[in-house]
Amino acid sequence: MARDDTFTPFTGPRLLLAGLLLGLTNFMVVLDTTIANVSVGHIAGSLGVSTTQGTWVITSYAVAEAICVPLTGWLAGRFGTVRTFIVGMIGFGIFSVLCGLSTSLTMIVAARIGQGLCGGPLMPLTQTMLLRIFPREKHGAAMGLWAMTTVTAPILGPILGGSISDSWSWHWIFFINVPIALLCIFGALRLLVPAETLKQKLGIDTVGLVLLVVWIGALQIMLDIGREHDWFEDPTIIVLALVALVGGALFIAWELTEEHPIVDLRVFRHRGYVVAVGTLSFAFATFFATVVLIPQWLQGSLGYTSTYAGYATAFTGMGAVIMSPIVPRLMKRYDPRALVCFGILWLGLSSLLRVHWTSGADFWSLAFPQMVQGFGMPFFFIPLTTIALAAVQQEETASAAGLMSFLRTMGGAIGTSLSTTLFANNISVARSEMVGRLNEDTTVQALQGNGFSPDQVRAAVEQLVTQESSALAITHMFLLGSIIFVVAASAIWLAPRPKRLPPPGAAH
Template sequence: MAGADDFPPITGARLIVAGLVLALTNFMVVLDTTIANVSVPHIAGSLGISSSQGTWIITSYAVAEAICVPLTGWLAGRFGAVRTFTWGVIGFGAFSILCGLSVSLPMLVVCRIGQGLCGGPLMPLTQTLLLRIFPKEQHGQAMGLWAMTTVVAPILGPILGGTISDSWSWHWIFFINIPVAIVCTIGAGRLLRQVETKVQAMGIDLIGLMLLVLWIGALQIMLDIGREHDWFADATIVWLAIVAAIGCAVFVAWELTDRRPVVDLRVFRHRGFTVAVLALAFTYGTFFASAVLIPQWLQATMGYTATNAGYVTAFSGVGAVIMAPVVARLVNRVDPRGLVCFGIAWLGFTALLRVHWTSGSDFWTLAIPQMLQGIGMPFFFIPVTTIALGAVAPGETASAAGVMSFLRTMAGAIGTAISTTDFANQTTVARSEIVARMHTDATATALQNNGFSLEQVRLAVERTVNQESAALAINHVFLVSAIIFALSAMLIWAARRPRRPVEAGAAH
């Protein structure tokens, strides 16, 4: 959309303020993907639900965002980019208020879905509008501003979420969006009206959209409630699986034959795109799952506050900020497949470091692998976009970027659901094995001789068993993660080297 129409240029202080409004909006939306991660135990305790049910708060937002991202182009073409952006910010702010006022899990999940639907188009639209208002010679700086908000927001998310939940209340992790949304709405109305894009009557693939919502919704509900319902031993899970499988098959068939599909699946005919997206999905799903699981483990069994858990997880962003400029310079000089392979392999190496975590690990033993992980992230995230979008025709770049964003977000949601289930199952297995081999008589006698009652002895033993079984379970999850990273690192070599450079801001 950039440069499609003639309009009076925005210059001087107005241009700087307009750029900051767009960057701040992107920061707010990206922040909400991680700010709730460390707050799940607080929310679960407040609403009287389990921590595994609490992950719905994270996955519901991610899935709603995934559904709405492919619709960004249609929304902008039908209603105008600035108008879509403005109403998206207003909706995001309104649903943030409702999230903070939620008194039950269903209400909070519904409001998080609303946040995701309104926030989904905002990331790509902030890119589009930044490229539209800044002169071409300043596109690099504009995308640098956008990239910094995208990198910094996930770093600050866990810290802000933990500090707010511990110091005030979890409700405020949503209420803090309100002043930002108000400022950005006013700024967009005053500064961006003149760069509105042309509006045209556009049809929508309504059947494809309904099929998309149907099979993704069924799949995500199945993954989220599967463990509580003993998976396929429950008829509800079986029916959800059938609906998801049939819905997905019909959706793929429909989208491949419709003239104006809501999700253009034809881009998968390009081998480089398909391989890069598969590597992205497996790697991002595994990475995002650990970002959700680690704070829960630290708070549930290691005695960490939400604030300290946020500090541990946020260290992954430090290395990413340092290495991002280096990788940006290397992308056009080195085979990006080598950079991606190194980045994913590095993530696998840091996963192996976590395999040796114990219930007695100190703060830095936990934080250093997080920091090292951040070094590898830019080596993966930046060049994989070059490989994927460089493989498709220039006219397909927007569609391909939408499909990438959709699958990346879905991979994060699915990875979270699978990893939390596997963690819970492995905790149960480890607990059973520990209990079967325990000989506590001598310990119980020694504790009782030191003044402990029998009930206190039992509680102490139970706490120790719970801590050790959770530590063994988290070790297992990261061992599996390392294997997935290793396979993904090798997979990227099945892609061809990109045939053409990719413009800054092409990916969502």
């Protein structure tokens, strides 16, 4: 990215206000990755679609954001960092309004894609501008501000989403972005314009971008609608699978031979990077799947409101906030691979604690594993990012960081799609097994002996089967998740121990 060497970092009140402005922007964008998680039930019910279809609201945003992240460097270099930031904020605000005004699943998914495309560059841009406006000796404080907003936003997301959906309407989880976006746009125009970077006439890998959108889009649509279309029994799914397969192969071939690729796949020649990114993708996909499934189960089977589902899931952030400043210090004394292994195994432990959940579990039985999980998250994210970026050459750091962010976000989206499908299938299997047993003569006779009419017996059996089959299905998902975490924790030892630290700020 071109940089005006005559620019002098901000000082005094201007630095404080600009730093808070960028922190608020980052907070808002990260918040939108989790604020809709506990509101899926409200959104699906309002639009007349299934809960599985409702999760498209989450996956569409994640996929669009992932696709746009690799473009951030090109956009900032071509149009200027501050200009790209302002245009992104304007688009984010407009699409937030459209999300809130949506009256159909198609409309809200399209608006969420637009929101993700505009919001994708904002997160790395806030980091870039914080490092630019802060004096070099204060870069640690700048990254501390950025990291804190990144960690705290997912904590407040479920709480805000649940409270707003229950107290007002799910539409307002998107409308609340508008005044924040307007404030950030106004603040950027008044404060950040002097920090604008020089523009360059940069070419863009158009073919690579088109192939990326095509194969990722086809893959995600296939995963989202596969279950409803009976997977490969439907020609539509077969076509989508072929498009994803052929498009992915062409994308890899093109990017490996393009002089200025949109995604630099050549960084995969480094063993440490491959292992770290693979571990990150699988572990994050498993982690994010639980983040989406738990609120659905709490609301759909246990009768939790969106607010209390948000409270139960938000406890994850408490441990993460406590441990985030401690883990970087431990990295100076211990092998980062050992810290990653410990962190992922800790996530596996928290998943095993959930295997014992039942339909009669109280609030603290549900919240405690969330809190336990939070303590392991910094051990997982921070050293793993360091291992990945330390494995590549200095000049490849930016490309490697962008690709890693892309794969992490895609992992979360794919994990969500696969887990919701597997969860629904597990419910169907458990239900079919339970119905046969509960409809046996002894069960029916016992209920009728307690004064139940035949209709009441059928209703009681139906309610019990629905509740218990979902409980069995969710615990099976947690057991599978714990196994994946153990495999991922073991895989990190295939990476060499990093011999250097990545540049300041890169690990974020």
